[in-house]
Amino acid sequence: MHGALHTASQVVFGLSPLLVSLSIFVLTYAIIVTEKINRSIVALLGAGLMIFSGVLNQTEAFAGLDLNTIGLLTGMMVIVAITQKSGVFQYVAVVAAKLVRADPWGLLVMLAVVTAVFSALLDNVTTVLLIAPVALLITDALKLNPYPYLFSVIFASNIGGAATLIGDPPNIMIGSAAKLGFNDFLWNMAPVAVGVFVLTLIPFYLIWGRKLYAAPEDRAQVMAFNEREAITDARLLKQSLFVISLVILGFVLAHNIAQEPATIAMFGAALLLLLRVFGKGAEEQTHDVHHTYGEVEWVTIFFFLGLFVLVAGVEKAGVLGILAREMVDFTGGDLHTAAFVILWVSAVASALLDNIPFVATMIPVIQNMAPVFGAENLNTLWWSLAMGACLGGNGSLVGASANLVVAGFAERAGQPIRFLPFLLMAFPLMLASIVVSNAYLWLRYL
Amino acid sequence: MSINAIPFFQPTTCLGPGENLMKALELMLENKTNHLPICDTDGTFIGVISTNAILRALIPASARVEGGLSNLKFVGDGVRMLTTHLHGLENLKVGEFAKKDMPVLQEDSPILEAVLLLSQTHAPLPVVGKDGKMRGVLSRRALLAYLAQQAGL
Numbered sequence: 143m144h145g146a147l148h149t150a151s152q153v154v155f156g157l158s159p160l161l162v163s164l165s166i167f168v169l170t171y172a173i174i175v176t177e178k179i180n181r182s183i184v185a186l187l188g189a190g191l192m193i194f195s196g197v198l199n200q201t202e203a204f205a206g207l208d209l210n211t212i213g214l215l216t217g218m219m220v221i222v223a224i225t226q227k228s229g230v231f232q233y234v235a236v237v238a239a240k241l242v243r244a245d246p247w248g249l250l251v252m253l254a255v256v257t258a259v260f261s262a263l264l265d266n267v268t269t270v271l272l273i274a275p276v277a278l279l280i281t282d283a284l285k286l287n288p289y290p291y292l293f294s295v296i297f298a299s300n301i302g303g304a305a306t307l308i309g310d311p312p313n314i315m316i317g318s319a320a321k322l323g324f325n326d327f328l329w330n331m332a333p334v335a336v337g338v339f340v341l342t343l344i345p346f347y348l349i350w351g352r353k354l355y356a357a358p359e360d361r362a363q364v365m366a367f368n369e370r371e372a373i374t375d376a377r378l379l380k381q382s383l384f385v386i387s388l389v390i391l392g393f394v395l396a397h398n399i400a401q402e403p404a405t406i407a408m409f410g411a412a413l414l415l416l417l418r419v420f421g422k423g424a425e426e427q428t429h430d431v432h433h434t435y436g437e438v439e440w441v442t443i444f445f446f447l448g449l450f451v452l453v454a455g456v457e458k459a460g461v462l463g464i465l466a467r468e469m470v471d472f473t474g475g476d477l478h479t480a481a482f483v484i485l486w487v488s489a490v491a492s493a494l495l496d497n498i499p500f501v502a503t504m505i506p507v508i509q510n511m512a513p514v515f516g517a518e519n520l521n522t523l524w525w526s527l528a529m530g531a532c533l534g535g536n537g538s539l540v541g542a543s544a545n546l547v548v549a550g551f552a553e554r555a556g557q558p559i560r561f562l563p564f565l566l567m568a569f570p571l572m573l574a575s576i577v578v579s580n581a582y583l584w585l586r587y588l
Numbered sequence: 589m590s591i592n593a594i595p596f597f598q599p600t601t602c603l604g605p606g607e608n609l610m611k612a613l614e615l616m617l618e619n620k621t622n623h624l625p626i627c628d629t630d631g632t633f634i635g636v637i638s639t640n641a642i643l644r645a646l647i648p649a650s651a652r653v654e655g656g657l658s659n660l661k662f663v664g665d666g667v668r669m670l671t672t673h674l675h676g677l678e679n680l681k682v683g684e685f686a687k688k689d690m691p692v693l694q695e696d697s698p699i700l701e702a703v704l705l706l707s708q709t710h711a712p713l714p715v716v717g718k719d720g721k722m723r724g725v726l727s728r729r730a731l732l733a734y735l736a737q738q739a740g741l
Contacts (some may be wrong), residue, residue, distance in 0.1 A: 143741060166625040227658065232657070232659070232662065236662060239632050247678050251657075271655065274652040275651070275655070275656045275657045276650070276657070278648070278649060278650035279648050279651070279657060279660075279663070280647065280724050281664075282648045282650060283648075283668075284670065285672065359668070360668070363664075363666075363669065367662050367663055368661075368664060369660040369662055370662070370664035371659075372659065372661075372662040415608055424626055464589045550655075551653070551656070554653035554654060554655070554656075555649035555650060555653045555656070556649055557649070557653070
């Protein structure tokens, strides 16, 4: 994301670019943290200030935009916006519940598996948005407390998201900046995600699983659910599954066909849109397409755009180079220590703050460490960052957007998930997952 | 001429907001009505509890709330769940399920105003006095009966 930044900054009033860019950056991040103003507005205003103050010119700001990340995110959002209408999430959740004969513990495991798999292949927020209501419905029918189920849906979405390139925005950013593909993530991140997932089920069982009970008559009611009725549009479902399979195949073969993920995702989005509107009149096409584009999460996209410019500003002014040198000094230039520090700091930071700005900042910092650790060793640091940022999201209710979505839904449905009780259980579980990641890093890469 | 002229239905019951939904349901079934007014202890009008609200309380919360399930066909008849929820009505307060943002008629509202407001709702409207206290409920049928009488039908 850097490289085109050559011109010297002409900062207003002859102030130090370092100081001005850092002030804008810190102020912007501070306002984002307060959540008083929508984060996308704050990021765009901060980006504008970076340019107006002379830290960057517009050309340099544009060079900072990682369009591979933006393209991949937008393309997948379009695909998900269309797919979710088919009822496939509900269908799979009901099938999963029936597979375990509506046994309460089996149900918890199955819903977690379904959430993790969908979160790995699609975005976490959409997954939990569609799985949480089904989880609530089934626990309602079984007369069970929904809390353990919603809790495990949150955990599964963040763990599943960590497993693939497209599972979680931090991975998309890291993959794009470090030229790591779908297979690299699958090969390096999926094993740790599976391990953490399985190990997390143990405390879930001890805390909740062994005490869960549902009456046979209530289980029979769930067994009588007809999953086929959950499919609202069979044609749409086939089209969506076809395109998603094609896109994932594209990601897997990206290296062989020498294509970037954004191209594959955008092409998939266009293909699905084509299938969607095929044979319809012009007016209906406009309506459908307009509606689908409307469901793209523009707040996230504009947030990313603003962040990229902000980060390009502090990068050009040399702030991130200094930060990288400080981190190298702190770790004594030792790769082991650097990997562990990045893992733990990312995890704690991502538990309490939005992991997207954190990762956006850390990417150039790690790139700046290349001369010390050698470019071939940087991958270890990328995996540290990815594990910390994705799994750290489980640490608190504000750790990831998906957590907030589940909490919001639960609140409306009269089953509130409170911040502190969640934190008291989730934070230690998150730390345990980081211990597992630490061991994995150590055994596999160091 | 104001709606004072119409002999509107005097409510025999005005529920307190702390009453439970089961009580409301029993009264509705007993009195064959779809709506019951809700008042403070001093008779100040608060809102209306309807059979709609009770049906809403019976469907699973996962479908009731914003962002919930929009399709429940796959659940089947759901009678077991519905009867369970029906027993749960005892724990739900009418105040939480009451409709409170409805238009309200004043005792001295003009007849035309009453016709306009009632043409826009699917429920009878409460009539309150200047003191905010509940005076009665004006139904669409009572209003039409009065107008028919005035027209000499």
